[in-house]
Amino acid sequence: MTSLTAKTSYSVRSQQWREFWFYFSASKTAVAGLCFLIGVVLMAIFADVISPHLPAEQYRDFTEIPPAWMEGGQMRFFLGTDYAGRDMLSRIIHGARLSLIAGAIVVIMSASIGVLLGLVAGFQGGWIETIIMRVMDTIMAVPGLLMALVLVAVLGPGLLNAMVAIAITYTPSFVRLTRASTMTELNKDYVTASKVAGAGPMRLMFISILPNCMAPLIVQGTLSFSTAILDTAALGFLGMGAQAPLPEWGTLIAENRDLMLSAPWTVTFPGIAILLAVLAINLMGDGLRDALDPKLKRS
């Protein structure tokens, strides 16, 4: 009996997965985004191997060297160097690591807390729900970046604190989403069935209901991933995120901002890196949404 259910659910899952991939791969742009993202992830993982220099190594005789193709540029510093003679390319490659990890951790933190609170709010109702939702409303009443900024001011500037602050501002959207899905699912037959079968609230919440709300959560997670990278960079730019000499992309722009006119490459390339990474994730996110959201599937 048990093995039979397991088998069925396995084949259902694999069936779902195949269907998903069918729709996802139909979008060339989504696949392109995914490939690019995989590339960036690999770059981040193997940053030590592929970057030509150490990110913090200061070549003091080679400060503010322009990129290789510009007059005065050198092949060994392909994207040029910054004020202290550090190789921009190496810094950007290593920065990918920080930005991706920051984005991922923000999503994991906000999603896990948000889903938990959302499930509880949707499942329990009553005053617990009211409190949770009012707290979330309060967080949402203050613009996200401002909220994060003040939180970081409290916690102290730094990458970790920036991630925590951003995660807090992202939590309400996960809570709302999970709560809404939970409330829809609660009235469905299969939930009633498990209830009758005597499933406890934990089992109901996590085993029965949660898997069925996954699709919108995955889409929301992907979108949050890209905005988390943007917001981490924005905090870095304002001097409240990762602290120099850490090569986080936003921090790179901030630390070189006074060279904006005399050495524009120190500002341009980190920005392009942010833009491309975020664009790739968003392309992938669009594909995911189309593949997972049955309503939009055929439109």
Add this chain to the structure above:
Amino acid sequence: MLKFLFKRLLVLVPVFFGVTLVAFGFIRVLPGDPVEVLAGERGVSAERHAELMTQLGLNEPLWQQYLNYIGDVLQGDLGTSLITNRPVAEEFFELFPATAELAICAILFAIILGIPAGIIAAVKRGTLIDQGIMGISLAGYSMPIFWWGLLLIILFSNTLNLTPVSGRLSFLFEVEPVTGFMLIDSFLSDEKGAFKSAMHHLVLPSVVLGTIPLAVIARQTRSAMLEVLSEDYVRTAKAKGLSPLRVIAIHALRNAMITVVTVIGLQVAVLLAGAILTETIFGWPGIGKWIIFSVFSRDYFAVQGGLLLIATSVMVVNLTVDLLYGLINPRILH
């Protein structure tokens, strides 16, 4: 309608108190010491320090401080800036029109470009034009706007010398602040060229701030349009031989309106967050720049008051949008 309004207001009350708690709490746990910041390298003696802390009311027990604060807020007193010694509310409302002007222009820019772009993409669905528009708008949506602003300054202000770099108006003009909206004030003034100068100053910041809303509006309009175009009555209308232009004009615009109103509602908080970055980059004398400065200089009471005022304005705008939405689409009232 009234009942709906009342219900919405009732929800806002706890949120408002939540925000006062947040604003109050933040400031009290902020590390650092306002008196020390004010003294700088030259320092302050221990007695003087204690004296100033008492004067600022920072020595009382927390609950007492909170009660004092709430009492003051309900009387409309948001405290006094530590740096300028001026009432926080006064500073806020002096700078607010600048941010409002920038935000309005940004959203207008987004609407004027975004809706047609979305409609065209929907109508030309699947073609290169559609892919191009959607590609650009996704890039806009992915844009780190602080970098975008710097890039535009390098290009338009520095290299091409087309736009001024910062501020709201050339300093050659003397314009009396009547409304606080520079476009209106400069138009009313008898200074020749002031209006043009104000326009020039607005272009880049509006484009930068409007980029993300533009992308969102274009995408939303497109999907709303696609939905409408596939609905039966539109197909019927088409089948009846009505010109495509008419079909789009009549049926799509109404839907586009709903989309726009919703998006504007959702974008207010985004715009205010974006204003922080945009104003910092363009030296725009608005509340975004002010609140950043206050956070950095540890102007406790300015941050506290500013947070509350900003949150309140977001709530008011959201409420207004809800009501507008209700007017356009009466179904949601029930």
Add this chain to the structure above:
Amino acid sequence: MKKTLLALSLGLGLAVSGVAQAKTLVFCSEGSPEGFNPSLYSAGTTFDASSQTIFNRLVQFEAGSTKVVPGLAESWTASADGLEYTFNLRKGVKYHTTKDFTPTRDFNADDILFTFNRMWKEDHPYHDVSGGDYKYFGWMSMGDLLKSIEKVDDYTVKFTLNYAEAPFVSNMAMDFASVLSAEYGDELAASGNKDDIDHKPVGTGPFVFKSYQKDAMIRYTAHDDYWGGRSNIDKLVFAITTDANVRYQKLKAGECHVMPYPNPADVAAMDKDPEINLLRQEGLNVGYLAFNTEKPPFDQKLVRQALNMAINKQSILDVVFKGAGSIAKNPIPPTIWSYNDDVKDYDYDPEKAKAMLAEAGVSGLKTNIWAMPVQRPYNPNARRMAELIQADWAKVGVEAEIVTFEWGEYLKRSKNGEHDTVLLGWTGDNGDPDNFMYVLLGCDAAKDGGNRARWCNEEFDSTLRQAKKVTDQAQRTTLYEKAQVIFKEEAPWVTIAHSVVFKPVRKEVTGFKVHPLGSHIFYDGVDLK
């Protein structure tokens, strides 16, 4: 380039046509003033916008130097014991007429009493207005110093001191001592608008305050009846522009005539620009790295000397200051009298530093460098400086972690001595060496924390104390020169740099001088072609 010039001249054409009737000088100032009463605030930005334009003091610094010259006092005398100073006031000095105030009498001794009693006497009706925190009055210990201020007659005032303090007259030239109007004060008190005295200022200075829009601009007009003669500039505008890049852009575009604090990175380009005069002067400041001499191994002279040698100051100057500075070897800048040029700095020598560290028995040292979160003329980018020092020290086997805090926290914690080494600096207030050495390195300062090295050297301290009491400048010079030798040998700091102050000014501005104390003065011969 040609294109730029063309666009520029077009822009200027527009500007000039407006200027033909009224000469308007635009100053791209670096921030909003804190307010308009210099006695309440401490920022140079505030002083530029208030004390240097709207107000006068009893005595003033001559434009372009730290020499004290007559201001509202035509002359002054000191008693032989240095305890009594008598000022003879100038007659016929007119206050500004503004929208809200029309003066009925000239400046006299009552105004001096009003100004100083407000700061000094806690029961003065204006003492608590605008927070009642008179920063520089406190920092210069004026409260302890003053015994009495008397009005001898309408045009004579006598200050009596509790102890002899050689720099007293210089103090009277500082911004905080700007003279307000007693009549205006009375009028506002009668109408219940006391706060206005600090927001709608009335003074005797060369420019009349007209309007202020926060974060945007301040406007002034020339004071027609100024006692020193009407200014050549008819209208003065402060265009508040916080970003240095942007200020430079505006200067290039002719949107402003003078800008302070250029980006070090842009200075080279400014120098080449034919439209811009780049004025330069050594700043009256010092940037340093202080060792916490209470914490081992920094209690050892040898270690401090070795770490001095391990730092490549030239590289810091190139990277952080972009050449806009000079290497510091003494705790006072060369522009101050008594600067001892015979002192020899520690040369950059990592090998010797390594050997000295070994000799001191220090190996594998792990320490920290505190980097300020704010930008200062004496240190345009502390983080960058710390990164360079970190790399330099790594070469001699010292591993340093860069630490930073929010500014208030930074000052407080470093005052409590929580740091190992800390980057900080000082900008002179009145051009007296005492204002650097005693405040930053004396034993009293080691106790209250102003001395970040927490360094108290008997010989050094007694030399400084002696120099405080002597009034003869030659004698004082000898004493300060000796103190600098002790300082260098003991090496409680790494003296890093004195900034060079650059003031890019458009060609059409004439007569503008860089002021060593950092103020921007638009009177005293400043004109527009």
